[in-house]
Amino acid sequence: MSQNKNASSLLWGATALGGLGVLATYLLAGHERFWANWILWFVLMFTLGLGALFIVALEHLVSARWSVPVRRIPERIATLLLPAIPVGLIALCAIPVLYPGARPEAAHHPILAGKAFWLSLPFFSVRTLIAFALCVLGLAVLVGGSLKQDTTRDPAFNFRARKFAPAFMAIFALVITLIAFDWLSGLTPEWYSDIFGVYVFAGAFLSGLAATTLSVLYLQDQQRLEGVRGDHLFNLGGFLFAFTVFWSYIGFAQYMLMWYANLPDEVIYYKVRLAGAWRVITISLALLHFILPFFALVTRAAKKDPKRLRQVAYLMLGAHVLDMYWLIFPVLGKPHFSWPELSFALFFLGGILLWLRGAMEKGEDMPVGDPFLREGLEFRL
Amino acid sequence: MSETMPASERSYAVLGIFDTPDALMQAIPKVRASMLGAVEAYTPYPIHGIDDALGLRKSPLGGMVLVMGILGALTAFGFQYWISAVDYPIITGGKGAGSWEAFIPIMFEVTVLFATFTAGLGMLFLLNKLPFFGHPVLSSKAMSSITRDRYALALEAEDESFDSGAALRALQAAGALEVEVLPAPDRSPFLTSDFILRVLGGIFAACVVSGLAMYFATKWFPLLKPMVYMQDQPRLNAQKPSGFFKDRHGMQRPVAGTVARGHLPTATGTQDAAAALVNPLPRTKEIFAVGRKAYANRCEVCHGALGNGAGSLTAAYGGKPANLQAQQFRDYPDGKIYWAIVNGKNAMPSQAADLTDAQRWAVVHYVRALQRAQNAKDEDLKVATP
Numbered sequence: 001m002s003q004n005k006n007a008s009s010l011l012w013g014a015t016a017l018g019g020l021g022v023l024a025t026y027l028l029a030g031h032e033r034f035w036a037n038w039i040l041w042f043v044l045m046f047t048l049g050l051g052a053l054f055i056v057a058l059e060h061l062v063s064a065r066w067s068v069p070v071r072r073i074p075e076r077i078a079t080l081l082l083p084a085i086p087v088g089l090i091a092l093c094a095i096p097v098l099y100p101g102a103r104p105e106a107a108h109h110p111i112l113a114g115k116a117f118w119l120s121l122p123f124f125s126v127r128t129l130i131a132f133a134l135c136v137l138g139l140a141v142l143v144g145g146s147l148k149q150d151t152t153r154d155p156a157f158n159f160r161a162r163k164f165a166p167a168f169m170a171i172f173a174l175v176i177t178l179i180a181f182d183w184l185s186g187l188t189p190e191w192y193s194d195i196f197g198v199y200v201f202a203g204a205f206l207s208g209l210a211a212t213t214l215s216v217l218y219l220q221d222q223q224r225l226e227g228v229r230g231d232h233l234f235n236l237g238g239f240l241f242a243f244t245v246f247w248s249y250i251g252f253a254q255y256m257l258m259w260y261a262n263l264p265d266e267v268i269y270y271k272v273r274l275a276g277a278w279r280v281i282t283i284s285l286a287l288l289h290f291i292l293p294f295f296a297l298v299t300r301a302a303k304k305d306p307k308r309l310r311q312v313a314y315l316m317l318g319a320h321v322l323d324m325y326w327l328i329f330p331v332l333g334k335p336h337f338s339w340p341e342l343s344f345a346l347f348f349l350g351g352i353l354l355w356l357r358g359a360m361e362k363g364e365d366m367p368v369g370d371p372f373l374r375e376g377l378e379f380r381l
Numbered sequence: 382m383s384e385t386m387p388a389s390e391r392s393y394a395v396l397g398i399f400d401t402p403d404a405l406m407q408a409i410p411k412v413r414a415s416m417l418g419a420v421e422a423y424t425p426y427p428i429h430g431i432d433d434a435l436g437l438r439k440s441p442l443g444g445m446v447l448v449m450g451i452l453g454a455l456t457a458f459g460f461q462y463w464i465s466a467v468d469y470p471i472i473t474g475g476k477g478a479g480s481w482e483a484f485i486p487i488m489f490e491v492t493v494l495f496a497t498f499t500a501g502l503g504m505l506f507l508l509n510k511l512p513f514f515g516h517p518v519l520s521s522k523a524m525s526s527i528t529r530d531r532y533a534l535a536l537e538a539e540d541e542s543f544d545s546g547a548a549l550r551a552l553q554a555a556g557a558l559e560v561e562v563l564p565a566p567d568r569s570p571f572l573t574s575d576f577i578l579r580v581l582g583g584i585f586a587a588c589v590v591s592g593l594a595m596y597f598a599t600k601w602f603p604l605l606k607p608m609v610y611m612q613d614q615p616r617l618n619a620q621k622p623s624g625f626f627k628d629r630h631g632m633q634r635p636v637a638g639t640v641a642r643g644h645l646p647t648a649t650g651t652q653d654a655a656a657a658l659v660n661p662l663p664r665t666k667e668i669f670a671v672g673r674k675a676y677a678n679r680c681e682v683c684h685g686a687l688g689n690g691a692g693s694l695t696a697a698y699g700g701k702p703a704n705l706q707a708q709q710f711r712d713y714p715d716g717k718i719y720w721a722i723v724n725g726k727n728a729m730p731s732q733a734a735d736l737t738d739a740q741r742w743a744v745v746h747y748v749r750a751l752q753r754a755q756n757a758k759d760e761d762l763k764v765a766t767p
Contacts (some may be wrong), residue, residue, distance in 0.1 A: 252485060259482050262475060300443060381428040 021343020189275025
């Protein structure tokens with residue numbers, strides 16, 4: 001218990017220290033840098049929460065049984081969407097600073113003038129608010145209903161969730177596409193890519209999976225989640241493995257088509273990211289987000305080895321941070337990394353971990369009211 | 382009794398039949414502990430945990446698939462790199478020779494191809510040793526119930542010292558409801574290397590025989606033509622000799638001073654001699670349209686849309702096409718322009734192969750119109766009366 005308290009006060013301390021750094025960034029390092037960092041962490045929190053919510057919805061959509069015993073974990077991670085909403089509301093202040101489409105000069109820009117209404121501050125904000133409202137709806141139905149089922153033990157929730165899941169998939173696609181197009185590719189509004197939303201989805205799902213895997217292993221270390229075995233871990237590992245390939249497939253397909261066509265307004269996105277120090281980051285992204293986890297998880301034994309899974313899950317979360325950094329930070333020019341970025345990382349990581357620790361202690365560790373829990377515990381490969 | 386047991390009395394295995402998967406699973410460690418032979422289970426459906434209980438080795442298939450997949454990727458990369466960067470380096474679409482980005486889709490496909498073929502064929506032929514002539518267990522009396530609702534455990538003979546009596550007792554002690562001794566088949570049911578060699582040898586021999594037969598058949602009995610009439614007609618063929626003319630050429634030059642039917646006189650002599658030719662085409666809208674189109678297709682890239690020698694290719698080649706608006710060319714008779722189209726001039730190649738007689742003369746009309754348009758006189762401003 002004392003160790004727990006120690007960890008907790010350490011996290012609070014790190015968050016407070018990071019908070020000071022965040023303030024100092026605003027005052028000393030320039031608004032553009034402050035907002036770029038802010039958007040990075042808003043997108044990271046949001047994609048992590050949404051990715052976790054997607055895992056929950058996926059289980060209901062396909063009536064998966066194996067994942068019932070671990071479902072409470074992504075449900076808890078999905079609640080990160082709640083603190084992500086105020087972070088996102090504050091991020092709306094960044095729109096006139098960082099997003100060229102919302103600045104007054106856009107009216108005279110030959111390309112942006114045609115998209116002026118879509119990129120304008122009011123409509124941008126309205127879309128973000130709609131996305132937030134849809135997320136809260138998804139959380140209320142899928143996570144709220146599941147938590148309530150712990151006490152009511154009412155199987156009606158399963159039917160409701162199964163009916164809601166297909167609708168949520170449409171909602172999810174809309175939300176993640178809006179967030180990806182507005183907040184990420186909105187930084188370079190002359191550039192466009194149809195597949196960009198899917199690319200961000202792949203990263204979001206992977207980060208949700210990695211966080212779920214880590215949390216399952218964390219709870220297993222504390223002798224909680226009794227009955228969750230290597231078979232369950234194998235499925236999580238298999239998903240992680242499969243979606244590293246999916247991410248690189250989408251990422252490379254987008255790159256290759258633009259590289260081939262060589263149209264100036266498309267290829268500029270990669271021109272920036274393949275020049276100077278960004279080139280190193282691009283290559284390491286391919287290594288860390290695809291090559292390394294692919295070969296780390298390729299064998300059957302690795303997918304159920306807790307040690308290996310923990311390493312790969314940390315790696316995937318780190319790679320997702322790098323991925324989003326790679327999408328956002330070229331807007332500032334050359335790669336920035338020093339005390340402002342570290343302060344933001346401390347502040348937000350501390351906050352996220354505090355939130356998740358709180359969530360992990362709340363209520364039951366498994367959906368005990370779910371009639372399929374037993375079947376899920378008996379799952380074997 | 383002879384000293385060696387006849388083959389039929391040696392046994393392949395002893396089968397013990399159980400009626401629940403649990404009974405089978407409980408029996409496996411006991412039978413394995415007896416160390417009497419290899420333990421194998423036959424069940425109507427996969428049973429969870431049976432691999433671990435039987436102590437099966439990890440399948441080597443995954444490793445084979447990984448190696449072949451990587452080999453596939455390298456093969457595809459190597460082929461494409463060799464073709465596009467070494468053997469015939471060519472720049473397509475502005476991409477340098479050996480652009481790896483373009484190779485990735487093919488590499489992906491070939492990786493999948495190699496990996497799936499290895500997985501499928503490796504499982505069937507290498508690991509499961511298909512095809513075989515009939516597994517000995519298939520001939521057991523219990524086989525029909527094993528495929529339905531019984532679970533069999535087999536103690537299989539590993540060498541000559543296999544004691545079927547002891548195996549029988551071990552299985553019974555482990556709780557088998559029925560036991561059955563399977564006699565060893567008189568020869569291996571699996572494809573032995575000997576058999577495979579004989580099959581491959583047979584195929585090779587058949588290839589050699591048919592190849593030699595084909596070679597000598599075509600050599601000794603030359604090809605007979607079934608229908609000679611159309612192939613060997615008495616007619617003049619292009620580029621072929623003929624006995625009809627004195628010089629034994631199938632193709633003859635046109636007789637000097639003549640024009641073939643349906644053709645216009647053409648310019649074969651010098652440009653000055655061609656000055657006498659007269660444009661046979663009338664100046665109608667249709668003819669101008671033909672000339673304009675032909676000019677746009679064949680002439681404009683160099684001579685320019687206005688005929689002033691500033692075409693879109695001029696800069697790229699660094700040449701200086703004739704400025705048709707120059708006084709020299711405005712003074713040219715029609716025939717000299719026509720001659721240049723037919724024979725080419727300086728760096729300009731002949732257009733004879735690409736433009737028909739009528740098109741050439743139409744271009745001449747069009748060039749005249751271009752020259753007139755750039756050097757209009759006052760009288761040209763008068764509206765033509767219909």
